[in-house]
Amino acid sequence: MIEFDVAQQRLAQAGRLPERTETCELGAALGRILAQDIQAQLDMPPADNSAMDGYAVRLADVSDGRVLPIQQRCYAGEVPETLKEGMAIRIFTGSLLPPGADTVIIQENCQEDEHGVRILEAPEVGANIRRRGEDMRHGEVLIQSGTRLTASHIAQLAAQGHAALSVYPGLTVGILTTGDELTPAGQPLRPGQIYNSNAPMLQAQLLALGVAAVRAVHAADTLEAIRDALQSLLAKCDLVLTVGGVSVGEKDLVKPAIESIGGQLDLWKVRMKPGKPLALAYVQDKPLVCLPGNPVSSYAVFALMVSPLVRRLQGRRETLPAIRYGVLQGERHFQGDREEFIRVQLDSDEQGRLLVRPFGNQGSGVISSLPWAQALARIPADAHVAPGDVVRIYEYSQWQA
Incomplete structure (x- = not known):
């Protein structure tokens, strides 16, 4: 099996940076x-200005109990006079600093009457001034x-x-789901059928990433239907995702359909759980990614593997978001031969540590764990991880944005 980090890097580099603007x-x-x-x-700011309502003065003119006559009242948007020695100019937040002034004293530390303003508390020189270009x-x-x-x-x-x-131009992504057992939401279910949750789920994940348009189609389990759907999507999309049907069963026809239109499929078994089966192909010089059919697996593989590819195709500088670290909570111990990505909620303690609480049932068919979770926590392969251990965190807010 291919290692998770290797597969992730391959996917992140699978698309070309956009050339058009x-x-x-x-x-x-x-x-x-x-x-x-x-x-x-x-x-x-384009010029020195006041950060507060108050009085512009020369600090050298300020002494205990001295009253400074008001030379001018200058509002934001007006041009102040040059401050005269021994006087003050009443100014307001955003007002230009009068030439000759070196300090603004906030109005709360002043007392004004008909004779002028008395400074009750003088600050340091340069106080309450926003300098030109400081932002x-x-x-x-x-x-x-x-x-x-x-x-x-x-x-x-x-x-x-x-x-x-x-x-860069907005990205258009196509989604192809297959399987005669799938029915669109809102339609009655016949015996043996289930609702198609992958298509709307992936569409939502793509839109959250800022993809401009998503085209989702469903094809019957025939080679001709899948081939025609792929050709239609490839003609209109920058990237195509397929869901399920890429294994070796009698009804797994995605691989031969891709090959029939000139694509060469690179099928991987990624050392990760959930989501081991993953495939990448290029058709008409466009990337095509085949995701596992299980909704939980598809969700995780998209977040961790496909989102970096989408970001690259969009032209983003950073394709792999930051990873955080948290302390595993609960009672369950984890150990396996694959990198396991468990669904978790996040919290913090009084010391500011990030706390990681796993969902009770980590089965790959438990769709209810998806809206409950805020992140995926990575359990290393061939390692024993116990409560209190530090684990890597892939937050949805970062990896699906």
Whole structure:
């Protein structure tokens, strides 16, 4: 069997980085993948300004009990006068710092009347001033190419005046499910049938990753139906996923269907649980990944194996998210000959340690464990792992985003 880390790296490198780019308006850029480094077009703040409502002064003019006449009241957006010696200018948060002023004293430490302002408590020189360029400096790289844009990036880009961006095209992914025993949700079940949970599950996982469009089709268990479905998906999609039907049974027709349209299937037995069977092929220069038919296995393999490939095809800088570490809880001991990925919930103790609580039934058919869990915890192969041991954590919030 192929080792998990080897298989994961192969999948992560299986797709080509996008070559085309397109222009996207800032208002539609959320979730898009940036295709250019973004540099600061201006200093932020563009000039020294006040961080608080208060009074701009020369600190040297401030002494106990001294009243400073109010020279001007200057609001944000107005241009202040040059501060005269022995005077104060009333300013507000965001107001430009008057030339000649070196400190802003917050209004809570001042007392104003018709004669001027009395400073009740003087700060250090330079207090309550936001300096030009302390946030962003003209010319520095703010966001790197390959970044998936979030609301915080949008705020930064808007503050810099960027109205349009160069981004990579959105990804279209196809899903092919097979099996005459499967019925779409909402339809009556005939004897021997089950509902198709893989297609909507994978569609949701893909959309959570920011895939632009998902095409899901189901094919009957015939070579012709599977071949035609594959050709249709490959004509419209950047990546195709198949679910089940890739083994060697009489009805496992995905492999010959792929070969009949020019694909060469590389079938792996990955040293992982759940999800041992996995296959990769290229058809029409596009990657095609065959997932196991068990929904729990398919879910885990997608999160750990396929999501890095999707990120690469999207053009992201980082395809493998960070891994955390936590302390295994409960009473169960784990030991096996494969890397096991158990479904867990996460918590923390008073010392800030991440606590890992496994689902009671780790069977590969237990679909109810999927919405319960927040992460997969990795149990190394050929190792005995007991409560209190530290394990690696693959959080859904990171690996499915």
